[in-house]
Amino acid sequence: MNQRKALITGITGQDGAYLTKLLLDKGYQVTGLLARRSSDTLWRLRWIGVLDKIDLIDGDLADVTSLMRALEKSQPNEVYNLGAQSFVGSSWDQPLLTAQVTALGALHLLEAARIVDRSIRIYQASTSEMFGLIQEDRQSEATPFHPRSPYGVSKLFAHWSTINYRESFGMHASSGILFNHESPLRGIEFVTRKVTDGVARIKQGKATELRLGNIDSTRDWGFAGDYVDAMWRMLQQDEPDDYVVATGRTTTIRDMCKIAFEYVGLEADKHIVIDPKFFRPAEVEVLLGNPAKAKAKLGWEAETSLEDLIHMMMDADMERVGREA
Numbered sequence: 001m002n003q004r005k006a007l008i009t010g011i012t013g014q015d016g017a018y019l020t021k022l023l024l025d026k027g028y029q030v031t032g033l034l035a036r037r038s039s040d041t042l043w044r045l046r047w048i049g050v051l052d053k054i055d056l057i058d059g060d061l062a063d064v065t066s067l068m069r070a071l072e073k074s075q076p077n078e079v080y081n082l083g084a085q086s087f088v089g090s091s092w093d094q095p096l097l098t099a100q101v102t103a104l105g106a107l108h109l110l111e112a113a114r115i116v117d118r119s120i121r122i123y124q125a126s127t128s129e130m131f132g133l134i135q136e137d138r139q140s141e142a143t144p145f146h147p148r149s150p151y152g153v154s155k156l157f158a159h160w161s162t163i164n165y166r167e168s169f170g171m172h173a174s175s176g177i178l179f180n181h182e183s184p185l186r187g188i189e190f191v192t193r194k195v196t197d198g199v200a201r202i203k204q205g206k207a208t209e210l211r212l213g214n215i216d217s218t219r220d221w222g223f224a225g226d227y228v229d230a231m232w233r234m235l236q237q238d239e240p241d242d243y244v245v246a247t248g249r250t251t252t253i254r255d256m257c258k259i260a261f262e263y264v265g266l267e268a269d270k271h272i273v274i275d276p277k278f279f280r281p282a283e284v285e286v287l288l289g290n291p292a293k294a295k296a297k298l299g300w301e302a303e304t305s306l307e308d309l310i311h312m313m314m315d316a317d318m319e320r321v322g323r324e325a
């Protein structure tokens with residue numbers, strides 16, 4: 001059988017690294033779209049040990065011609081669209097850029113695939129942020145959407161575009177509505193990593209406080225390494241579809257912090273400072289996913305508990321902070 005080929009946008013991000021590892025382990029030939037940046041963005045691919053095993057092609061989701069060239073060059077069976085301006089907080093400061101990359105970028109990719117080869121299977125990285133102001137206590141594929149940020153609105157456009165290309169052109173385009181997932185490779189701007197890095201600094205005497213925004217909101221957090229497996233499973237189905245991927249447990253930011261502080265023998269209340277600078281113009285207060293469909297149809301379940309996840313991230317950050325001069 002011919003070696004299967006995958007193209008990943010957003011390969012330099014958290015999920016890009018874990019997905020690349022998973023696909024290489026399954027025998028895929030992996031190509032990544034590499035957006036032009038002035039500084040090094042390859043550290044995650046190095047950390048996970050895959051950088052010398054993949055091909056990289058210059059391209060940007062904002063430039064549809066670069067996507068067409070990438071598809072023609074890599075001739076993938078599967079494309080995973082992970083590229084995005086993915087930080088909710090920044091999306092109010094850069095709403096147009098967020099829409100260009102996160103919303104229109106997804107449409108560019110669908111259109112490029114329609115023109116180049118519409119048999120390519122496509123994964124779209126949708127998000128629980130589309131539920132925003134939640135309309136049901138546990139959010140499933142059938143829950144109505146109400147996004148609360150330019151990021152959420154952009155992702156909803158990409159989500160519906162994916163469904164539209166499936167319905168209009170019969171393309172195998174699937175959407176994974178993933179709830180928050182974290183890892184030692186999570187960007188430092190996201191709250192879990194900000195916390196594990198901050199706690200490591202306090203423990204090692206390099207900081208005394210941790211400044212946070214709204215710690216009463218809750219999130220359904222899982223491990224990125226588990227979640228990329230669900231992405232792959234979606235593209236192995238005979239029919240394209242949409243799936244919620246979550247753990248089914250929700251925890252406040254406050255309690256997540258406690259797990260990190262207690263792991264190294266510190267008290268969270270003594271170090272957390274609430275700083276309104278980190279409040280958002282509109283908050284997503286609660287997220288709790290219902291992953292029943294992913295379990296029934298994909299045979300997928302989250303395997304890593306929040307405690308194990310935060311401990312894994314703490315270990316990595318204790319080591320990283322310890323190495324700093």
Ligand code: NAP
Nearest residue numbers: 010012013014015041060061082083084086125127180181
């Ligand atoms: P991430 O770490 O922020 O990675 C984003 C990736 O997108 C990076 O590789 C980035 O490249 C790339 N990118 C940004 N602008 C681009 C552009 N104009 N053209 C091409 N690539 C561009 O995100 P993640 O956590 O891995 O998440 C992966 C995807 O899942 C994202 O679409 C995110 O919105 C979505 N998602 C994430 C979660 C979560 O909890 N992690 C949940 C649901 C959905 P550079 O490194 O060059 O900036």
Ligand code: F7E
Nearest residue numbers: 086088127128129179180189190191192212213214217278
């Ligand atoms: O915020 C609160 C903040 O930035 C989580 C992205 O991957 O998941 C992520 O989006 C919560 C919010 O993630 C701070 O207000 C308090 O209630 O870690 P976050 P997010 O906004 O949920 C979804 C599923 C995605 O799709 C996104 O791409 O934590 N919070 N204090 C804070 N958040 C941050 N970042 N920093 C704080 O100081």
